[in-house]
Amino acid sequence: MHDSSNDDLVILGGTFDPIHYGHLRAVEEVRQALAIAQVMLIPAGHPPHRQSPWADAHHRLVMARIAVAHHPRFSVTSLEVERAGPSYTVDTLNILRQQRPQAILAMVIGMDAFLRFDTWRDWQHILELTHLIVTGRPGWPAAELPEALRQALYQRRCEDVGTLRRAPAGHILFHTVTALEISATSIRSLLASRQSPRFLLPDEVLDYIEAERLYQNP
């Protein structure tokens, strides 16, 4: 049995442009399901898989910090924001694994991201460094998987948390989370059309967006 440790982490990377309750609730549900004490949020600096973010990395980092400021189980790392060049998840996970050789690492990704996971740099190595928790998200039903991912699932899929907790990395678990149909895109659209996204994200984050006049231009 893998020794449970205080270093165990649920990890969520994203652009967080801006962070919202869809992100926070999904990762909190996974944290509770896996009985892991800590969550680490990793805002991407220069995401390789999508267009440039709307708010710069500093603002996205600050918004993530504000969102979890009152929640000691949550931390935010500036690891990717501070690194020059594109933010590759594998580089970040290598660092976290070096810092926590024995810990359970469980990286949350939405089903939408999982469907393209085989395009991520060194994706097979990522699966050696962390567990993958694939969360269902409204509007993204489980679609046809690329062959390489199907193979990986065949080797690594596990059906229960107990199996996953016996190893520090290497399993893929599908986990349904409460469907919150919130996206950063829809929040940015509301703001650009001068409507309020209040209650889709923490008030303190919205206060920051308003103070810094973020997302005002379509």
Ligand code: ATP
């Ligand atoms: P955008 O609309 O700008 O593409 P987003 O809201 O999808 O942004 P990201 O920062 O790209 O947010 O998401 C980071 C991670 O959080 C991804 O794995 C994504 O699947 C997941 N996620 C985003 N929104 C939700 C949600 N409403 N429920 C569950 N997971 C979510």
